[in-house]
Amino acid sequence: MDLVNGEGASDELSRLQSHLYKNILSFTDSMSLYCAIQLGIPDIIHNHGQPITLKQLASKLRIHPQKTSCMHRLMRLLVHSGFITKTAPVVHEDQEGEEEEAYALTASSRVVLEDKVTGLSPLVQAILDPAVVNSWYSLGDWFRGTELTPFVKEHGMGFFDYCKQNPEYGVAFDEGMASDSRLMSKVIKDYKTIFEGLDSLVDVGGGSGTVSRIISEAFPHIKCTVFDLPHVVANLPDDKNLKYVGGDMFQSIPAADAILMKWILHDWSDEECIDILKRCKEAIRSKGKDGKIIIIDVVINEEEEQHDITKAKLFSDALMMILVTGKERTKKEWEKLFLDAGFSHYKIVAPYGLKSLIEVYPY
Ligand SMILES: C[S@@+](CC[C@H](N)C(=O)[O-])C[C@H]1O[C@@H](n2cnc3c(N)ncnc32)[C@H](O)[C@@H]1O
Incomplete structure (x- = not known):
């Protein structure tokens, strides 16, 4: 179609332009969420105990008076992206019946509250940190160059080295991972049988040990070891049946009945x-038992899952391309990995959120 003079050209042109604008500015959803978390907006609304008006919110946030109308624009965006909802106007008896719109949380905002179990705001902050986001600008040049990742092109070092060299970001990253791992308590309760019969378990790349702590409390007879890079586990105190060991998984992994690898x-x-x-x-064979590996990671299943779920997994795959040498895998790709590494059986036990629980056996 001639987009200038053709019949229906102006409708088609505005449709194409809207599509383009939406794609150019899609990061607005990410950054407005980042800002809302940075300001603590979801928690302020939650702690308010009832829908909050713009004036009340601006006062709690100590917004500069000239910026209250901008706050309205931020809230309008958050309503559109589904993290906030607008409620019926609140009538102020003390202000001559003046009516004002009020904001409340949605189900989606529950996972970005500063909640000790389900809150994922540290993950949002780690992923949207400038160190990560800026690496996207190197993607185009990286495709033509020889650097290992766009992150290396941007920062001159690999992602995990950057975490070590920049402890402030390293800690934020570990907290982001821990926030996701706290959700594992439900999975471990629902799939108890996976851990039955085990006397020892090593959580490879276990970070600050959130998952291992949950397992060690649910199964006090299992000796749990969190194995991660030395600077990650340095100064983390052992506790009853939980201990921390520093090392490099490309060198050797401590022996155990089972190895856990999440993300x-x-x-x-x-x-x-x-x-x-x-x-x-x-590591699992040296105990004299057959042992197993428990993997918690994404399995892409484009044919059977909802479009939005696949999209989130593909976003995560792109993030892996930016940060590290890894990728998100389909069932077929996982199977090939297991067979190529000399394992003969595996079972995708269950999906859990965007990830799946996979067991891999040597025989
Ligand atoms: C994506 S994080 C996952 C953390 C944790 N399993 C979780 O899901 O919360 C990857 C972890 O692997 C660790 N790691 C990276 N390289 C490693 C290596 N060579 N040996 C041991 N751990 C490593 C990182 O320090 C980090 O804690």
């Missing part, structure tokens, strides 16, 4: 994953 293999290329899996195999 580990998606950080690494196929070759690197095969290397890790082979070391896991040595």
Whole structure:
């Protein structure tokens, strides 16, 4: 169609322009959420105990008086992205019946509250940190160059080295991971049988040990070891059946009945994953039992899952391309990894949020 003079051209042109504008500015959804969390808006509304008016919100946030109307615009965006809802106008008896719109939380905002179990705001802040977001600008040049990742092109070092060299971001990243791991308590309760019969477990790349702590409390007879890079586990105190060991999983992995890897293999290329899996195999076999590996990671299943779920997984895959050498994998790609690493059986036990619980056995 001639987009200038053709019949229906102006409708078609505005449709195409809207599509383009929406894509140019899609990051607005990410950044307005980041700002809302930075200002603590979801928690302020939650603690208010009832829908909050713009004036009340502006006063609690100590917004500069000239910026209250801008706050209205931020809230309007958050309403559109589904994190806030607008309620019926509140009537102020003390202000001659003046009516004002009020804002309340939606179900989606519950996961960005400063909640000790379900709150994911540290994850949002870690992923939308400038160190991560700026690396996107290197993607185009990275495709033509030889650097390992766009992150390396931007920062001159790999992601995990950057976490070590920049402890402020390193801690924020570990907190982001821990916030996601706290949600594991439900999974561990629902899939107890996975841990039955185990006497020991090593949580490879276990970060600050959130998942291991949940397992060690649910199964006091299992000796749990959190294994991560030395600077990550330095100064973390052992506790009853939970201990921390520093090391490099590409060198060797402590022996145990089972190895747990949550959000580990998606950080690494196929070759690197095969290397890790082979070391896991040595670690579980050295106990004299057959042992198993428990993996918690994304499985892309485009044919069967909802479009929005696949989209979130593809976004995560792109994030892996930016930050590390890894990727999100389909069932077929996981299977190939396991077979190439010398494992003969695996079972995708259940999906949990965007991730799945996978068991891998040597025999
Ligand atoms: C994406 S995080 C996952 C953390 C944790 N499993 C979770 O889901 O909350 C990856 C972890 O792998 C660790 N890691 C990276 N390289 C490692 C290595 N060579 N040896 C051991 N751990 C490593 C990082 O320090 C980080 O804690």
